[in-house]
Amino acid sequence: MSETIEIDELVFSVKRSTRRRTVGVTVERDKSLVAHLPQGVALDVATRLIASKLLWVHQKLAEHGETARDDVFRIPEFVDGEGFHLLGKHYRLKLVDVPKNVTGVPSVRFEGDRILLRREQAASGGKRIEEYYTRAAHPYLNETVQRWKRIVGVEPGRFVQVMDLGYRWGSCSEDGTLNFHWRTMQLPPRIIEYVVVHELVHIKVPNHSEKFWKMIGSVMPDYESRKAWLKQKGGEL
Known part of the structure; x- marks a missing residue:
């Protein structure tokens, strides 16, 4: 029976090797997860070591494409009227034109029930929104x-x-x-x-x-x- 390790709903198939000396993890192109273990390492010991690498695993899964993410998160369009939320409240997107001689206007800002995005940055709207929410x-x-x-x-x-x-x-x-x-x-x-x-x-x-x-x-x-x-x-x- 093949061995597996499950941590926080992530399942790692276990591959053991007599030549391996340390516990390692790989994220395959199809997003499958593999735990590489030395022959004699116990599963509970390996589980603790892999748990310390979970942040890296999640980041690698994100880098391997949008498939898993698309199943969870809605992908917005950056057009007038698109809906966004902040702390559960709903806002409608409005693209705004900013004259070239005007400085200091943020890429994203909230006014009333609107979220305002500079029109020339609509193509990179996803990045601008991410930066705002992160701050x-x-x-x-x-x-x-x-x-x-x-x-x-x-x-x-x-x-x-x-x-x-x-x-x-x-x-x-x-x-x-x-x-x-x-x-x-x-x-x-x-x-x-x-x-x-x-x-x-x-x-x-x-x-x-x-x-x-x-x-x-x-x-x-x-x-x-x-x-x-x-x-x-x-x-x-």
């Missing part, structure tokens, strides 16, 4: 983490990291650093709280065992409804 996410998520870490009873890394995590909302590194997808800022605040608590609890319980879900339930009794909302509607934002 906004750092203070917001740091504050949310600081508030909830006392309730969960853990001490994460000093600052959160915001990046493109492919098709994942968040991850927890072995050193307690919390990583969040920049798209998290599109979610309603109560759903962002669920994503944050989910990763904070991973500091204590690295897997999705019964103990993990019980611990989330002890600090967030309605987590199941938040989890269901994220699964059903998160990708539509």
Whole structure:
């Protein structure tokens, strides 16, 4: 029977070699995951080592194309009237013309129920939106983490990291650093709280065992409804 390692819903097929001395991971072109193990290494030991490489794995999965991401996230068009969300509120995109002699106008800004994007940057709209949400996410998520870490009873890394995590909302590194997808800022605040608590609890319980879900339930009794909302509607934002 072939061996596998499962971590955070990622499944690694195991390949052992008598010539190998260290544990390694590869992400294949078809996004399949392979754990390369020395012949005598126990699976639980290998699992802990691979868990420390998960951030790298998620980044590699994102680099291997958009297929997995397209199954989760809506891909917007950068045309007038396209919808975007910020902290759960809905905004309509409006492309605006900025005279060449006018300086200091940001690429992206919110006014009323509109998100304004400079027309000459529409072709790179995805990048501009990502930059805006990333800047906004750092203070917001740091504050949310600081508030909830006392309730969960853990001490994460000093600052959160915001990046493109492919098709994942968040991850927890072995050193307690919390990583969040920049798209998290599109979610309603109560759903962002669920994503944050989910990763904070991973500091204590690295897997999705019964103990993990019980611990989330002890600090967030309605987590199941938040989890269901994220699964059903998160990708539509």
